[in-house]
Amino acid sequence: MGPALDAVIEIFTWIGFGAGAFLAGVALVAYLFDGTWVPVRAVVESTDHGKVVRWFDEAGGVNEAPLNHEQLAAVGDASMYDIFARRGWNNRMRLTQRSPLVRALALLAAGLIGLGTIALILSGVLLFARG
Known part of the structure; x- marks a missing residue:
């Protein structure tokens, strides 16, 4: 179970940080195009x-x-x-100053980055727990 769990945690780390960073960039572009x-x-x-x-x-x-x-x-x-x-x-x-689309993209990006962070911390904990 050890190597399989490590692989799943690694995948969650990469997906969390990669997709989160990509969506954060998309949210920034959407925010800039939204205007004032x-x-x-x-x-x-x-x-x-x-x-x-x-x-x-x-x-x-x-x-x-x-x-x-x-x-x-x-x-x-x-x-x-x-x-x-x-x-x-x-x-x-x-009726709102900020776009609901930008807010949704930013929250999704933050959630994915949070997933990546939790997976990274869990990976470090398991690394030291097995050592």
Whole structure:
């Protein structure tokens, strides 16, 4: 059982560190491409096509974006709501400042690096325990 266990721990170490580092790089690139999102106060209005939010951007222009089903549930019956608008783009908004994709990639990368670290520590413990 000793050599098989050592092989499995070695595989977990390499996969943990390798895949974790790769996903951390992907998360960094996704974070950079996500751009800058600034907080704005938006007015929620009902139109013939559903609820929309309208806000002023940094240049003084008026922007408008429709609310999807999940955003409608979060906004509820509020007449004004704090949103995040993409700097340099028109009519782009979301309810969170950070991207859920970037967060998921970063958490997965941290989990894999944690797996690699635990496997490395376990490998060292078994090395000295057998010695």
